[in-house]
Amino acid sequence: MSESKFGSDDGLEIDIDTLIRENAQAVADYELQDSDESNNQDLQDRQALRRVNGLSTELQDVSDAEYRQLRLEKVVLVGVWTEGTSKDADNSLKELAALAETAGSQVMDALIQRRDKPDPATFIGSGKVTEVRQAVVATGADTVICDGELSPAQLRTLEQKVKVKVVDRTALILDIFAQHAKSREGKAQVELAQMSYMLPRLRGWGESLSRQSGGTGGIGGRGPGETKIETDRRRINDKMSKLRREIKEMKISRDIKRNERRKNNIPSVAIAGYTNAGKSSLLNRLTGADVLVENALFATLDPTVRKTQSHDGRVYTFVDTVGFVRHLPHQLVEAFKSTLEEVSQSDLIVHVVDGSHPDPMEQIRAVRQVINEIGGGEILEIIAINKADIAAPEVLMELLRTESNAYAISARTGYGVPTLVKAIESALPKPNVEINAVIPFSRGDLVSAVHETGEIISEEYLPEGTKIHAMVGGALARKIELL
Numbered sequence: 001m002s003e004s005k006f007g008s009d010d011g012l013e014i015d016i017d018t019l020i021r022e023n024a025q026a027v028a029d030y031e032l033q034d035s036d037e038s039n040n041q042d043l044q045d046r047q048a049l050r051r052v053n054g055l056s057t058e059l060q061d062v063s064d065a066e067y068r069q070l071r072l073e074k075v076v077l078v079g080v081w082t083e084g085t086s087k088d089a090d091n092s093l094k095e096l097a098a099l100a101e102t103a104g105s106q107v108m109d110a111l112i113q114r115r116d117k118p119d120p121a122t123f124i125g126s127g128k129v130t131e132v133r134q135a136v137v138a139t140g141a142d143t144v145i146c147d148g149e150l151s152p153a154q155l156r157t158l159e160q161k162v163k164v165k166v167v168d169r170t171a172l173i174l175d176i177f178a179q180h181a182k183s184r185e186g187k188a189q190v191e192l193a194q195m196s197y198m199l200p201r202l203r204g205w206g207e208s209l210s211r212q213s214g215g216t217g218g219i220g221g222r223g224p225g226e227t228k229i230e231t232d233r234r235r236i237n238d239k240m241s242k243l244r245r246e247i248k249e250m251k252i253s254r255d256i257k258r259n260e261r262r263k264n265n266i267p268s269v270a271i272a273g274y275t276n277a278g279k280s281s282l283l284n285r286l287t288g289a290d291v292l293v294e295n296a297l298f299a300t301l302d303p304t305v306r307k308t309q310s311h312d313g314r315v316y317t318f319v320d321t322v323g324f325v326r327h328l329p330h331q332l333v334e335a336f337k338s339t340l341e342e343v344s345q346s347d348l349i350v351h352v353v354d355g356s357h358p359d360p361m362e363q364i365r366a367v368r369q370v371i372n373e374i375g376g377g378e379i380l381e382i383i384a385i386n387k388a389d390i391a392a393p394e395v396l397m398e399l400l401r402t403e404s405n406a407y408a409i410s411a412r413t414g415y416g417v418p419t420l421v422k423a424i425e426s427a428l429p430k431p432n433v434e435i436n437a438v439i440p441f442s443r444g445d446l447v448s449a450v451h452e453t454g455e456i457i458s459e460e461y462l463p464e465g466t467k468i469h470a471m472v473g474g475a476l477a478r479k480i481e482l483l
Contacts (some may be wrong), residue, residue: 075100076135077110078128079147080118091359095326096147096169099243103176103396108139122158123150133162147249149329152201168424170197170329177332185250186201192243193332193477195236202229202236215284257305258345265473266307267316267428270343272371273352274363275323280304281411282290282352283320286421303343312411333373344376347429350420352384353399355391360399370408384409384420429457431470433477440465443483449476 023417045400077079081089089112101316113128122129123146131146143165150158150168158381159166167175174197176191196423258268271279287306304320319342333340338352343349351367353360383406385391385399391408400406409416430452437447450456454472472480 012091018270032329045054045131047420073105074134074139074144075110075143075145076141077109077145077147078124078137079110079112080110080124081114082117087359091328091362092147095470096145096172098177098399099172100145103172103179105143109135109139111135118154121154122161123148123154124158125299129158129161135453136162136164143167145169149327149458155201169327172324173329173332181309185247187238187252187331188246190239190249191363192247193329195240195243197242197329199236201232202232204320213338215279240241243443254341258342265431265476267314267348268342269316269348269350269424269428270319270346270347270376271350271352272321272343272367273323273384274354274357274367276351277354277357277363278411279352280320282350282384282386282409283410284319285414287318308429311422311427312455313451314425314428316428319343324367324370328370333370340370340374343371344374344379345378348372348424348427349376350384350424351379351381352386354387355385355396355399356387360385360395363403364403378419381405381424382420382427383407386411386413389413407410431472433474434470435472435477435480436469437480437483438462439480439483446476446480446483450480 025478049274077093077100078148079093079096093110099111100107111128111131113124113289115125119125124132135141141164144162144167146158146166146168148168149170151167155168156167174190174194178194181187182189197416248432271283273279283304283306287308290363306318306320307315308318309315321343348373351364353364357363368377371379383399383403385396385406385408387410388396388408389410389412396408399407405423407416407420409420411417435450442463447468450470452473453476454470457469457471459466460468
């Protein structure tokens, strides 16, 4: 393929046959090594903790749900189609199935109901509730997962009717995040999000959470006191306050590192995109980083920063970020603000799109919505359409024509990556201060900084030092002026 960009505004016609031929050649040239067994230690550890099949948790008494450990084993999916086309509804349920499988469950059945709006009592209509119960009994499922965020009343009522544990989309995503969080900051962020979700949904077994803790007699025990549920709410609020303080302290460290990079005029490129689009694979391909790669949603949560060099010697960084998803729970957006800031404060966003997905345009819209919410809407964006080796050619053509700054790539085979790298390097912010100075040999650190972060126009070695003519950042220019 030529170096010309697909979908450019210069009227370039895209040859579908050429694209198919080059994609096929890239796949043929690529030797997949140990595809079933990865050398990544994190992936091996995660695969060693697979949940055991056959651990049934079906309820004989619905009240047991309050004290039962959540085990997502055999599940039935339930969705409500309120807007869009039937294809949109099917894609949403397919994504829910992928989320459920990532959480360690086996999808047994799925049901969709067409409604103007969800039922305020049970999310789905009474007739569909009966169908769900029949599906649960027929398949031996122990959990029902609803494609939406249910109110506490809806969760409680639906659970009473279907006689098994009911989980909504938000709780499912939080469960995945809890499994995959590794760093101290990531674990704290997930715990904060879970508690924010849990607080309005506190329930107990019978009267256990409505008992008065006071009034039991004895000195200091008389009076109405507070109920058990009030005690739990107070403890959760205290814990959330503590977690916010801890995350704030950890954010300071992240800010210091980011400000240090900015001080040294090191551009930052954020790799953002839908979950499982191939962001970590692309980072590994670009920098040689050994970041965990798994065909699962939200495989990596913790941001990874890797330094690299452009062809002209300039240093810049790639940041791998947490994946986005449609209807990302607001608790997570709030908790992961410090992580998502890596996107909002970057100089360039490489938006990775799964070209093999049934509806990649919807993925693009969902990601852009989240980026706008975190204040990154004005940052320059490059679209990287990943998995071009398995994507339908007509889908690739449509994306390349629709998005003016898009490139077809395959992080797995390396197809199109060199062209993408050239586009990234050309889009990096340029140093804007011209210097023409003689730097003493004793200040080799400044010469090295000019080489790393600036653009050399000319360089000459004199008896008194290095005469250098270059374009650099403002902070470095001031240091050189003070010599």
